[in-house]
Amino acid sequence: MRSLTSSPNYLTLTNIPPVVVFTAGLLCLGLMSLSIGAISISPLQLLTGNLTELHSTVLTQIRMPRVLLGGIVGAGLAVSGAVMQGLFRNPLADPGLIGVASGAALSVACVIVLFGTLPGVFGLYGLSFAAFGGGILTSIIIFKIAASSGSFSVTYLLLAGIAINSLSGAATGFLTYLSDDQQLRSFTFWTMGSLGGALWPAVFVSSSVIIPTIFILMKNARNINVLMLGEEEAHNLGIDTKKLKRVIIICSAITVGAAVAVSGMIGFIGLLVPHLIRLLISSDNRLVIPLSALLGAALLIFADTLARTLVSPAEMPVGILTSIIGGPFFLWLLMRQFSHRFGL
Amino acid sequence: MKFIYLALAMTTFTQSAFAETVKRVLSIGGANTEIIYALDAEELLVGNDTTSTYPEAANALPKVGYMRALSAEGVLSLSPDLIILTEEAGPPSVIAQLKQANANLLLLKASRSIADIQANIKAIGVALDREQQANDLLKRISSDNDKLLSAISNQKSPKKLLFVLQHGGGAPMVAGGNTAADSIIKIAGGENAVSGYDGYKTLTPEAAVKLQPDFFLVTNRGLAQVGGIEKFKDIPGINLTEAGRNGKVISMDALYLLGFGPRTVEAALKLAKLQESSE
Numbered sequence: 001m002r003s004l005t006s007s008p009n010y011l012t013l014t015n016i017p018p019v020v021v022f023t024a025g026l027l028c029l030g031l032m033s034l035s036i037g038a039i040s041i042s043p044l045q046l047l048t049g050n051l052t053e054l055h056s057t058v059l060t061q062i063r064m065p066r067v068l069l070g071g072i073v074g075a076g077l078a079v080s081g082a083v084m085q086g087l088f089r090n091p092l093a094d095p096g097l098i099g100v101a102s103g104a105a106l107s108v109a110c111v112i113v114l115f116g117t118l119p120g121v122f123g124l125y126g127l128s129f130a131a132f133g134g135g136i137l138t139s140i141i142i143f144k145i146a147a148s149s150g151s152f153s154v155t156y157l158l159l160a161g162i163a164i165n166s167l168s169g170a171a172t173g174f175l176t177y178l179s180d181d182q183q184l185r186s187f188t189f190w191t192m193g194s195l196g197g198a199l200w201p202a203v204f205v206s207s208s209v210i211i212p213t214i215f216i217l218m219k220n221a222r223n224i225n226v227l228m229l230g231e232e233e234a235h236n237l238g239i240d241t242k243k244l245k246r247v248i249i250i251c252s253a254i255t256v257g258a259a260v261a262v263s264g265m266i267g268f269i270g271l272l273v274p275h276l277i278r279l280l281i282s283s284d285n286r287l288v289i290p291l292s293a294l295l296g297a298a299l300l301i302f303a304d305t306l307a308r309t310l311v312s313p314a315e316m317p318v319g320i321l322t323s324i325i326g327g328p329f330f331l332w333l334l335m336r337q338f339s340h341r342f343g344l
Numbered sequence: 345m346k347f348i349y350l351a352l353a354m355t356t357f358t359q360s361a362f363a364e365t366v367k368r369v370l371s372i373g374g375a376n377t378e379i380i381y382a383l384d385a386e387e388l389l390v391g392n393d394t395t396s397t398y399p400e401a402a403n404a405l406p407k408v409g410y411m412r413a414l415s416a417e418g419v420l421s422l423s424p425d426l427i428i429l430t431e432e433a434g435p436p437s438v439i440a441q442l443k444q445a446n447a448n449l450l451l452l453k454a455s456r457s458i459a460d461i462q463a464n465i466k467a468i469g470v471a472l473d474r475e476q477q478a479n480d481l482l483k484r485i486s487s488d489n490d491k492l493l494s495a496i497s498n499q500k501s502p503k504k505l506l507f508v509l510q511h512g513g514g515a516p517m518v519a520g521g522n523t524a525a526d527s528i529i530k531i532a533g534g535e536n537a538v539s540g541y542d543g544y545k546t547l548t549p550e551a552a553v554k555l556q557p558d559f560f561l562v563t564n565r566g567l568a569q570v571g572g573i574e575k576f577k578d579i580p581g582i583n584l585t586e587a588g589r590n591g592k593v594i595s596m597d598a599l600y601l602l603g604f605g606p607r608t609v610e611a612a613l614k615l616a617k618l619q620e621s622s623e
Contacts, residue, residue, distance in 0.1 A: 038421030054420070057445045062416050123436040180523070180543040182412070182432075189413045196415050197437025199444075313391065313418030314409030 018281050022294040026071070029298050033067050033305045034059065038312040066198040069206065070304045070318075071297035073195070073259040074269055076210040078296025080252035081270025082277075082288050083217050086224040087248045088154055094270040097161045098249055099142045099168070100135035100256040101265055106168040107134020108190055109175040112183050127190065128202070128261040135257035138168060143249055152242055154231070157249075192317030193266035195304050202262045209258040213251040214293055220247060221285040228285075266319045269296050272326040279333055299326070366472060370424035372411045372433045375455055375605035377402050379465050380428070382481055382606040383474040391422045398599050416441035426471060430454040455604035456527050458489060465606065481606060488609040495616045496533030503619045505529045505594075506537040506557035508582075509544060510566035516579060517544040518551075524602040529561065531608075532615040549581030557587050559619060563598040594618050 035043045041055050051059065077095065084093040095101065107130040115126075142164050146157040176184060217224075223244050226234045234241050259266070273296045277288050300318070303325055307318040369388040371377040377396035380389055391406040393414070408418050411433045419427065419442060427447055432454045433439065442449060450471050455461045462482055469478025507525035509517045519525035522542040529536050537557035538545075560582065570576045573593055582588040600611050 038415070038417045054423070054445075058417060058420060061444045062420075062441055124440055178543075185410070186412055186434075189410075194413070196413075197435050197441070199437055199440060202437075308415060308417060311409075313406055313415070313421050314394075315413075315415040315418055317413075 018287070018291060019294070022291055022298070026294050026298045026301075029301055030067055030071065033070075033301050034063055036305055036309055037063055038308065061200075062198075065200050065203045066195050066304065066308075067301055068203050069198040069262060070195050070301040072203070072207045072210050073263045073266065074273075074296040074298070074300025075214060075293035076206075076255040076259045076296075077266065077269040077300070078273035078292040079214050079217055079289055080255045081272075081296075082274035082285070082292045083224060083248050083252055084270070085274055086228050086285055087245060088158060089228055089230075091275065092271070095252055095256040096165070096270075097158065098253055098256075099138035099161055099164050100253050101260060102165045102168040102172070103138025104131035104135035104257065104260040105191060105265065106138070106172045106175075107131060109172045109179075109187055110134075112187050112190075113175045113179045116183075124199075131264075132257045132261040135260055136253055138164060139249065139253035139257075143246075143253075152245065154245070157245075189317060190264045191319075193264040193319030193322075194307075194315075194317050195263050195300075196308070196315060198262070206258045206262045210255050213255045214289070216247065217251050218286075218289050220244060221289050224248070224285045264317075264319070266300065266322055268323045268326045269300060272330050273299060275330065276333065279337065366426045368422070368424045368426070369472065370408065370419060370422055370427045371396060372408070372414070372427065372429035373452075373454075374398065374599060374603055375461070375464070376428045376430065376452065376468065378603065378605035378607065379468050379481075380472070383465075383469060383472065383477040385468075385472045385474050385477075388472060390424055398603070398605075414438045416445065420445060420447065424448075426450060428452065428468060428471070455608075456524070458485070458531065458609060461485070461604060461606065461608055485606065485609050488613055492532070492609060492613045492616060495613065495620070499533055499616070499620065502533060502535040503558040504537040504556070505534040505559050505561045505619070506552075506555055506587075507561045508547065508566070510562070510569050516547045516582075518547045519544055524604060525561070527604075528601060528608070528612060528615065532612040532619070534559075534615070534619060547581060549584065552581030552588075553584045556585055558592065559587055560593045561601075561615075562593060562595050563601065564595050565598060567593070567595045 031043060031046070035041050035046050037058070039055070039058050041051070041059060045051055045055070046059075080095040084095055084097060085091055087093070088097065108127055111126055111130045142157065142160045145160040145164070146152055149156040176187065179187065223234070223239050226237055226239055227241060227244060231241050234244075256270075274288055274292045277291045277295060281287055281291060300322065303321040304318045306325075307321050308315045310316060367388060368390045369380065369385070370390055371380055371392045373393065374395040374397060377389075377392045378398055380386060381399050381402065386401065389405060391408055392402055393411045394407050394409060395411050396402045406422060408414055408422070411429070413435065414433060416438045425448055427442065428450045430452050439449075450467065452464045452467060453460050455464060462485065465478050465481055465485075469475045507519040507523075507529065509519065518538055519536070520538045520541040520543055521536070523544065526536045537555045560576070562576065567573065567576060570579065573591060573595075576593060577583060577588050577591060579588075587593075594615065596611065596615070600607055601615070
């Protein structure tokens with residue numbers, strides 16, 4: 001982690017604060033994403049408001065909630081990835097470690113395989129409730145097991161997380177075995193993530209959960225910086241580490257739970273985005289958290305724009321695209337790091 | 345009373361408006377697409393989904409993806425004035441988005457019986473103003489159905505059929521209750537060799553011996569994947585059954601056999617005849 005900070009800070013070479021650059025970039029991207037789609041609406045039309053009825057329905061009922069939801073989910077996933085890496089002091093940590101994703105997947109598989117299609121409101125939001133409930137329940141179980149060790153150490157948390165994740169993975173596997181072709185297909189699509197079903201209520205609910213937790217985590221950023229030096233050190237510097245860890249875990253669990261509930265499983269953002277920020281800007285969490293939120297939002301909006309335009313009029317699961325875009329880019333950055341360090 | 349008149353007036357109004365204005369139809373679901381072609385209404389069709397693979401011409405149209413993973417904007421971008429879909433189409437939130445965008449939806453039941461198919465043909469005929477063609481098709485189906493019923497009544501005893509689904513190189517799966525295969529076997533006057541569970545399960549060699557079907561029912565593609573009928577007979581378990589040793593295997597096209605569209609009664613009739621003739 002420390003070696004990464006010694007990299008040149010490309011964006012800080014200019015005098016403009018990175019937050020401003022990132023916010024401007026996100027706004028431009030959001031506007032572009034609003035104008036691109038299966039039904040094309042030019043940015044000029046968008047700004048002048050010169051729209052046909054179909055255009056304005058598509059814009060207000062389908063595209064706008066979708067872009068906003070992409071931004072909120074992307075921000076939430078990236079921030080919880082950032083604080084997880086801080087908490088576990090491990091660059092490979094991601095929100096999956098506290099079991100939210102695997103618990104959500106298990107509970108969604110239960111609903112799809114055991115209950116089939118639900119009527120009315122349950123059909124519309126059933127999977128969201130199941131995903132959120134299952135995700136939170138699983139992380140509570142992991143949390144309780146880790147807490148029962150007395151010291152509430154990060155090691156116990158990690159081990160309990162791995163054990164519970166593999167248990168719920170096995171249960172999901174069993175349900176997959178029980179499922180028929182169509183249930184299996186529905187479930188597989190869910191695990192690849194999609195923002196396709198973005199309705200306004202989903203946007204309001206998820207943003208009222210995710211935005212406050214991001215601010216809570218931002219307020220704790222300085223303490224997370226100290227925690228990254230080591231638990232002992234943080235304790236000696238007068239930080240209530242137990243409480244800090246609890247705040248981090250609860251906030252990330254709720255954020256990821258809400259994200260998974262509205263969009264299924266979207267991988268790689270939680271791992272990739274905080275690293276990019278640390279490589280490019282700084283590893284000070286006071287910057288990493290807000291910038292991760294902005295970059296995570298931008299990356300997911302970008303990936304989702306591709307997801308809904310590449311194979312139009314059909315669409316691709318966005319989870320595939322976040323990995324396709326993110327993976328090679330991340331590798332390229334890492335290799336640049338290596339070449340700086342080892343002169344390769 | 346006033347309400348009823350109003351409601352009546354409104355339904356007649358909307359129905360006539362419906363039939364006159366429909367010019368761009370999007371069909372979601374293989375059976376719906378087949379019906380539209382059978383009613384000679386294909387010139388209205390602007391797109392369909394990935395489950396619409398018959399007739400061949402349907403593959404040349406724009407595809408809006410898999411019927412359970414639709415995208416609202418993709419669907420609307422074809423600017424259809426009527427979207428025909430079954431209750432299986434989804435996800436539910438996309439259907440909600442389409443309703444919010446005031447799309448004209450014709451929501452049909454996913455067919456599992458001949459009565460369902462007939463009801464859907466009638467509904468699509470009305471919506472597309474092809475009532476004459478729909479009546480002709482329904483007549484043909486009911487005459488096939490008469491033939492089917494008489495063929496079934498001539499059967500000595502119902503035959504036990506086992507539907508085997510081959511997924512690549514893995515163990516074969518067999519159809520239990522509440523599957524399309526189970527329904528078509530019963531419609532064709534047969535008996536599903538499997539009873540006691542719903543959905544598909546892996547076939548273990550012992551189970552095959554215990555079930556002792558009179559016939560194996562397979563899809564053409566499944567049979568081709570195993571490498572033909574000789575290889576099929578050698579599958580562990582199947583080689584231990586009388587039907588397997590004697591090569592009593594009925595192979596049919598998957599969509600024809602399991603599609604529950606306008607060709608289903610014909611397929612059931614063919615299946616009923618194949619059971620008798622190869623005795």
